[in-house]
Amino acid sequence: MDAKENALRIIRFDDPQRVTAGPPMHTIGYTGVNHENCDGGGGHDCPVGTTWTDVWGTTWKKVQAGLMGFPQVHPLAKMESLRSYRWPDADDERVCGRIREQAAKSTGEAFLCGSHRETVWEKSYMLVGMEDLMTYLFTEPGYAREIFRRVMDFDLAIARHYLAQGVEFVFMGDDLGSQSGPLLGPEIVEGFLVPEYRRLFELYRSRGVLIAFHSCGNMASLADTFMDLGVNVLNPVQATANDLDELRRKTAGRMALQGAISTATIMAGPAERIVAEVRQRLWQLGREGGYFCAPDQGLPFPQEHVDALNEAVEQYGQYPLSPP
Numbered sequence: 001m002d003a004k005e006n007a008l009r010i011i012r013f014d015d016p017q018r019v020t021a022g023p024p025m026h027t028i029g030y031t032g033v034n035h036e037n038c039d040g041g042g043g044h045d046c047p048v049g050t051t052w053t054d055v056w057g058t059t060w061k062k063v064q065a066g067l068m069g070f071p072q073v074h075p076l077a078k079m080e081s082l083r084s085y086r087w088p089d090a091d092d093e094r095v096c097g098r099i100r101e102q103a104a105k106s107t108g109e110a111f112l113c114g115s116h117r118e119t120v121w122e123k124s125y126m127l128v129g130m131e132d133l134m135t136y137l138f139t140e141p142g143y144a145r146e147i148f149r150r151v152m153d154f155d156l157a158i159a160r161h162y163l164a165q166g167v168e169f170v171f172m173g174d175d176l177g178s179q180s181g182p183l184l185g186p187e188i189v190e191g192f193l194v195p196e197y198r199r200l201f202e203l204y205r206s207r208g209v210l211i212a213f214h215s216c217g218n219m220a221s222l223a224d225t226f227m228d229l230g231v232n233v234l235n236p237v238q239a240t241a242n243d244l245d246e247l248r249r250k251t252a253g254r255m256a257l258q259g260a261i262s263t264a265t266i267m268a269g270p271a272e273r274i275v276a277e278v279r280q281r282l283w284q285l286g287r288e289g290g291y292f293c294a295p296d297q298g299l300p301f302p303q304e305h306v307d308a309l310n311e312a313v314e315q316y317g318q319y320p321l322s323p324p
Contacts, residue, residue, distance in 0.1 A: 004111060011210065011232050011256045013289035019282055019317030021294040021310070022258055023212075023233070024110035025169060028102035030158050031095050033117050035060055035069065038094040044068045055088045055095060058126045066300030074129040079136075079143050087150055090157030099158075103165035111210070113169040114162030116155055120196045121174040121184075123151045137188055144192060152196040159203055169210045172200075177217020179241050186221065194225060201229045212258070216297070217241050220250070227255050235259045236296040239281075248285050257285055258292035261309060266301050271308035278312035279324035287321045 001009070007023035009016035032055035036043040042052030042060065050062045051072070059073035076085060090096060099114075106112050118126065124147045125133045136144045162170065174193075176183050184193075204211055212233040213226055218241045219234065226234060236259035237247065244260060251257060260281050265274055278293060285291040293313045295301070316322070 003109070007111070007292075010289050010292060013253050013256075015319070016289050017319055019286050019291060019293050019313060019319075019321075021313060022235075022292045023169065023210075025113040025171075026102075026106040026110040027113045027115055027171065028099050028106075028162070028165065028167070029115040029117070030090070030161070031055065031098045032088065033115050038092070040098075056123070056127060057085070071126050074127055074132070076127040076147065077129045077132050079140060082143070082146070088154060090154050090161065096158070096161045099161045099165060111169040112165065112167050113171055113212075114159070114165075114167040116158070116170060116172045116200070119155060119172045119174050119200070120148050120151055120193055121176060124148055127151075137192065141192075148192060148196050152199055155200050156203065159200060163203075163207055163209070167209055169212065170204055171212045171214070173214035175214075175216040176222060177215055177219050177238075177241060179217060179238075181218050182221050183217065189222065189225065194229070197229055201231075205230045220247060223247060223250050223255070227251065231255055233258050233292070235292075235294070236298075237285075238263075238296045239277075240264070244281075244284060252288065252290065256290040256292065259294050259296040260285060260291075261293065261295050263295060263297040263299060266295050266305050266309060267299065269302065269305050269308075271305065274305055274308045275312040275316075276324065278309060279316050282313075282316055282321050283323050286317075293317060 001017055003024040006016050006018060031038060031040055034043045035054040037053060038055050042054055046062045048062050048065050051059065053059045057075035058071050060069040061072050062069040076082060088095060103112060128147060133144060201211060210232045211230055212235065213231045214235050216236060216238060220242060233256045237257045239260050239262040261277055265277050281293055286293065
């Protein structure tokens, strides 16, 4: 079977032929999805030391090669700034034009995938600042809700552009976990974020679009929430932040997992240790399908260690899987 069909069978827990690193994707995105400005400048391929302002008015600085920049100035840190703030226009040709250009290059061999890199929580704290936004959740909840609502309005407008191009998959992301537990309490997630997520998720689900969702950290307490919302693939499943056996038990047959190969292992090596962890994760998470074997973070790893990981998945990821 081809790569797309195999990925669908992984997602459906339906007798795939092999484990892979992820679904094959031709990803498209609006100008600003990777923190560019309206002219296409900025973003994360800038030289180290570059400072720029993105389409949302957030100022960034590139600090380290191979990693995204860090936000430096938050345009909505003060509530009074909302009166004069100009929200980006998803229908501005400088913002949405790139979507058509990128979609036109798709060959059909991979899923056409639209990117909502930061969906609600992360985009909002980039506008407000994380500490200030967490404070406003309690002191000025109306202000926090307004920010979340307006960010999602933009996401929905972008979604219509993606759907017009025929996307089959969408990638969303909000880091909601810390190393030891959720970053936000359940009342905050359910009361502030889930209603906004539901607006976007239901639109895509109504059109038969598959949903991949990225959240770093411990996700045990949120797994049921995202399965109920309709997430098909959860990544990056941090190996050191989650009880992987318990997460697999909760998600088996309902939500595929992607990741779970420890960043520390891939960075430090040696190759034999990477291969051993790949074999362990394949059996632990993937023996009934529902698993894409990949790093649990994206970092500039040594190439020989990446090669060792990929070769191990290729060698040991053929069904039926064997125990390590």
